[in-house]
Amino acid sequence: MKVAAHPEDLANRQNLLLLIHLRWIAACGQVATILLVHFWLGVRLPLADMLAVVGFLVCVNLVSVWRSRRQKGISSSGLFLELLVDVAALTLQLYLSGGAANPFIFLFLLQLMLGLVLLQAWAVWALVVITSLCFIWLMFSHRDMIMPAGQGEVAFFRLHLQGMFLCFVLAAALLAIFVGRIQRNLRARDAGLAELRQRSAEEEHIVRIGLLASGAAHELGTPLSTQTVILDDWRRAPAFRDDPAMMEELGEMQEQLDRCKAIVSSILTASGEVRGEGAAHTRLSTFINDTVGEWIASRKPAHFSFAGLEGPDCPIVTDMALRQMAFNVLDNALEASPQLVRLRVRNSGQQLEIEVSDAGPGFSGQMLQALGLPYHSTKGRPGSGLGLFLVSNVVRQLGGHLDAYNRAEGGACVRMTLPLTALTFGPPASRDTERRFHGN
Structure with missing residues (x-):
């Protein structure tokens, strides 16, 4: 028999699939942004290194797809590790493209928002500490972006504002789409847990009913057997045997007694007392x-x-x-x-x-x-x-x-x-x- 998945495991699996979809979008978005900034805006970027990070994300995503299909249970710790991988990849990309001065550094907030709705409290605070440390590290350790020749601080500031706008639009759109889906998964999980609790209460109620029925069946067995013996004696008595109408009524009484005994036997069978009639x-x-x-x-x-x-x-x-x-x-x-x-x-x-x-x-x-x-x-x-x-x-x-x-x-x-x-x-x-x- 196939055992139904626990609601929490099912919700974690669905949330992992959402993270996988988000990572595919992030990989495609990073490639498009890198190529746009490098070739159209003329900002010199280390293409080989940054595309290697994208390739790393793709490999991790393929492993995550394999896990979602093969692994039976997806834990909250597993989702925490998935988010840590995304934080590490984002940190590497920011290190290669200006560090904390890169407007896309606010994508750390996207990781925190996802962690807030997916993870337990300890994991959320751990993610807060890790992203904060990454932010501090990027303030002091990074590769500077090489701006096109002839562009001053005004052009750099304008480019920075454009990047902040793109970062805001991207984060807002992804939050609206994916956090909404994650919330639906969590609501389905809560509904599944409530149903499991209801089933457990009902099954406990059935067990109590079965015990009462079994006890009542045992108590009824003796008087029913006594009445059957009395009816047999009456059938052999001349006063009843020579009266067809009375014999017919006795036959009806015997039929009803047999029905009562069959009901008692079925109750005992259903309660596990007797197993003469299995599957x-x-x-x-x-x-x-x-x-x-x-x-x-x-x-x-x-x-x-x-x-x-x-x-x-x-x-x-x-x-x-x-x-x-x-x-x-x-x-x-x-x-x-x-x-x-x-x-x-x-x-x-x-x-x-x-x-x-x-x-x-x-x-x-x-x-x-x-x-x-x-x-x-x-x-x-x-x-x-x-x-x-x-x-x-x-x-x-x-x-x-x-x-x-x-x-x-x-x-x-x-x-x-x-x-x-x-x-x-x-x-x-x-x-x-x-x-x-x-x-x-």
Whole structure:
């Protein structure tokens, strides 16, 4: 199973890609600026040395591209080293072209702004110290620019102002573009972390529910077995055996007891107490038809509409969680609309859509907003509202999503969309779900 990347690692990887793009722009901009100043403005620059620094930046960027594709985790320290490389390259270029007198020295502020939104506090202050030391060093150690013959201080000052303007435009444009993208990456990271915390809380809640259900199932096992023995004795008693009507009622009671025992067994199985029914290989149509047939036999709905599997049939790996997931949604629809329940199952080749609709009053706006959260229900009973909560967790662990809406002609519709690969190669969360999932 492929494990999803941590939101912080994903944000760092995206930010590294942004730094790579920025470095490509910086390399192209440096080449253009060097050639422009040297050949058009006539300022003599050490072309070989400055182009060698650009070549160094290109090599570093190629290594960074390789890291972004091969390395699993990108840390904040890695981003700090990337920025240090850019600071070093900028310092070398300024050393070769006038030092602190070069108007492009203010590009150090661009590196600091990037560090401010990318790095931790210690790394930002380290970057402040390093760039300040580079600035001080460039004040005393640099190669002077050789101005064209015949140009005095006025021409130099005008050229300096033009360079400052270009530096400002370049820094402002890059900050507006890249800092905005970095902020979006950081917001996506924060949203991902919040979702992970929410999932952790929900999974802990499911574990507590599983423990309670397991304990209740154990407690129910003894009285159900006692009632089964009593019913068997009654069937053999002459007073009941010779009364067809009474025997029919006893048979109905036995059927309901068997159903209760099956529910208790499924709860124990889902809680990890019993493992007689693990994951099984079957075909999609067989699983759907068997599940629907079992639900119809146990619930006996007045009007149920199901036309069979739409789309191609295929082999799948299924477990108790998938069956119970379908039962929960169908039970909710039957309780909301005893007069009509519709089921549609469609295989698009890549996704499996299970759609259950009814003719009931539909969902309230509050219910639709709280879809998948525990204890949100219109039934008004203590402990209700867990069905869709557990269904949403199973669907999410399989890599799918759960949707619900009210139909224009009346009634509600719940749609479960699952990636077919999760069923073809076995539900990735089947073992965990088999230990946790249950519900009525």
